[in-house]
Amino acid sequence: MPQTITYTTDIRKEVRRLCAEAYDRIFLLTDNTTEQLCRPLLGNIDGLEESIVIKAGDDNKTLEAVSKVWTELQQRKATRHSLLINLGGGMVTDLGGFAASTFKRGIDFINIPTTLLAMVDAAVGGKTGINFNDFKNEIGVFRDAKEVIIDTSFLRSLDSQNLHSGYAEMLKHSLLKDTAMWASHVTFALCKPNFVQLQEMVRQSIEVKRAVVAEDPTEKGIRKALNLGHTFGHALESLAMLQQRTGLHGYFVAWGLICELYLSCSKGFPTDKMRQTVRYIRENYGYFPFSCNDYEHLYQLMLHDKKNVGNVINFTLLRDAGDILIDQHVTKEEVFEAFDFLREG
Structure with a gap:
């Protein structure tokens, strides 16, 4: 099945739709940049957990960062019926997709790319992964996001x-x-x-x-x-x-x-x-x-x-x-x- 791509100009509406679906918990993964610049665009949405925040930058696409996400999901009682929403650039969608694909042998995840690179490449196509021992994307799996939501209004905030x-x-x-x-x-x-x-x-x-x-x-x-x-x-x-x-x-x-x-x-x-x-x-x-x-x-x-x-x-x-x-x-x-x-x- 082709991956579901949703184009929107109202990202808040789309996240509300996701939160109305039958998941027991819905988690949001951001980095510290997208937490500051992009998370406020979602507003306060019932059913959306407080963000899991990792450090920004591709040099932080590491096993240590994945472990932080796994730990947060575990401590917040995520189950196989939970959802992880990855809000950010390619580093966040790559790492978040890998973390979701391996936690409890795989939970659903949604990508909301906020950079041009993530929209046209990293968030689409089912590749997930992290860097390892100084090699790019050395560890990862093929697994499609349940959906990719594209809102190009994010691009106006890009440098x-x-x-x-x-x-x-x-x-x-x-x-x-x-x-x-x-x-x-x-x-x-x-x-x-x-x-x-x-x-x-x-x-x-x-x-x-x-x-x-x-x-x-x-x-x-x-x-x-x-x-x-x-x-x-x-x-x-x-x-x-x-x-x-x-x-x-x-x-x-x-x-x-x-x-x-x-x-x-x-x-x-x-x-x-x-x-x-x-x-x-x-x-x-x-x-x-x-x-x-x-x-x-x-x-x-x-x-x-x-x-x-x-x-x-x-x-x-x-x-x-x-x-x-x-x-x-x-x-x-x-x-x-x-x-x-x-x-x-």
């Missing part, structure tokens, strides 16, 4: 960096869909966004991901397409974490797209489209500073990617927008050339 971060996933989806969608995304004025236009683009982006996930829920085949930009991106993000450099996930995806579009040109991806996409990313996301001395470490991080089989790195590449190639292999030398292009191109 520019978080808006940019989420948009990188939308740019990825446009490359997976077709040339028309790609063209609309590489010409969107991200620094001065039209929120009415963005709302429709969000819906379009979610539908791209939903269609892929419905065809391949557990990433045996075409769902690997959604990893475009992520093989390089996750390695860069892991390196930044190890070097204690902060950065938002979508920025690493954008830089990963540069590398993987560069490699895609050898498969026939049009050079002009690659150059236009790279120019858009450079203008909006800047550069990730690293040196040739980091190449070997980055390569080893890529070898650890979950999509790999044995000691071979599996890439998602493109012949063109919408013409997807999964399980592609390139040489180590070509990977290093892509690093060169990212640094200097």
